[in-house]
Amino acid sequence: xxxxFLRMKIKATVRRAYVHAEVVTGLAHQIRAIRxxxxxxxxxxxxxxNTTQASISRLEDPxxxxxxxxxxxxxxxxxxxxxxxxxxxxxxMLHETFIPNALNREVLAxxxxxxxxxxxxxxxxxxxxxxxxxxxxxxxxxxxxxxxPLGHFQSKSFPISISxxxxxxxxx
Amino acid sequence: xxxxxxxxxxxxxxRRDAQHxxxxxxxSDQAFFSRAVAHLATTTIxxxxxxxxxxxxxxxxxxxxxxxxxxxxxxxxxFFGSDGASFIIxxxxxxxxxxxxxxxxxxxxxxxxxxxxxxxxxxxxxxxDGEDFPSYED
Numbered sequence: 001x002x003x004x005f006l007r008m009k010i011k012a013t014v015r016r017a018y019v020h021a022e023v024v025t026g027l028a029h030q031i032r033a034i035r036x037x038x039x040x041x042x043x044x045x046x047x048x049x050n051t052t053q054a055s056i057s058r059l060e061d062p063x064x065x066x067x068x069x070x071x072x073x074x075x076x077x078x079x080x081x082x083x084x085x086x087x088x089x090x091x092x093m094l095h096e097t098f099i100p101n102a103l104n105r106e107v108l109a110x111x112x113x114x115x116x117x118x119x120x121x122x123x124x125x126x127x128x129x130x131x132x133x134x135x136x137x138x139x140x141x142x143x144x145x146x147x148x149p150l151g152h153f154q155s156k157s158f159p160i161s162i163s164x165x166x167x168x169x170x171x172x
Numbered sequence: 173x174x175x176x177x178x179x180x181x182x183x184x185x186x187r188r189d190a191q192h193x194x195x196x197x198x199x200s201d202q203a204f205f206s207r208a209v210a211h212l213a214t215t216t217i218x219x220x221x222x223x224x225x226x227x228x229x230x231x232x233x234x235x236x237x238x239x240x241x242x243x244x245x246x247x248x249x250x251f252f253g254s255d256g257a258s259f260i261i262x263x264x265x266x267x268x269x270x271x272x273x274x275x276x277x278x279x280x281x282x283x284x285x286x287x288x289x290x291x292x293x294x295x296x297x298x299x300x301d302g303e304d305f306p307s308y309e310d
Binding site for chain 2: 002011013016018021022025026029033057060063098100
């Protein structure tokens with residue numbers, strides 16, 4: 001990664017090329033992975049999105065690489081997922097994407113995930129509360145009052161971290 | 173997590189054609205090639221499907237990495253090493269309407285695979301920007 005970073009420092013074209021290639025390659029892989037996770041063929045997803053199988057095939061091809069925001073939103077609707085499109089530090093992007101994590105490609109549909117999400121109200125409980133962060137980068141303070149049952153994520157082989165807090169929010 | 177390290181073919185007389193082809197790519201082509209490799213490096217064999225990678229029919233043990241370079245559909249032909257941890261690129265060619273260029277690409281690829289397996293040809297780690305790629309150190 002270091003030499004790629006050093007080339008990025010010297011040439012803006014290297015930076016632009018990395019962002020372009022990683023975005024379209026990563027998206028193409030993830031679209032295919034989620035479609036398969038949903039048990040859909042390209043034709044099946046095309047039907048859900050009211051488009052053609054050839055269009056879905058292009059979306060899964062990094063060589064095509066032209067994604068409109070509307071298409072991405074339509075995909076998030078079809079997959080019943082969220083979608084984050086935002087600008088980030090290129091240094092962070094390089095760090096997080098240089099070696100991709102294939103486990104992060106699949107995403108649960110909201111309707112599959114929702115039954116396992118609960119909310120903790122601090123006024124109700126006077127003693128220990130268990131917070132479970134589904135994403136290792138998520139801190140407990142990022143998901144206040146949320147309590148997700150452990151069993152759900154164990155069965156899905158999700159990476160998890162658990163923190164137990166008392167009322168003073170002191171880790172035990 | 174990396175599942176595969178990538179290597180390139182070195183001929184019995186020391187030529188590294190595949191690596192030299194990659195080294196000559198412009199910034200954009202090199203980025204697309206390296207990202208194609210990076211994503212496949214974390215992908216199990218059973219998920220090496222079109223349009224990212226492909227097991228070549230009737231050409232066992234050949235697989236291809238699919239990407240675009242010089243505005244052409246390009247294929248890095250190779251095979252999975254017996255160590256279960258490496259993919260060895262033996263040849264880079266182009267592909268248009270089911271025609272591979274050079275026309276004897278498969279024949280050459282199979283010959284090179286035989287050379288690697290017999291030990292008459294060597295392999296070295298694939299390099300991007302002069303460093304092994306993808307690297308476990310990253």
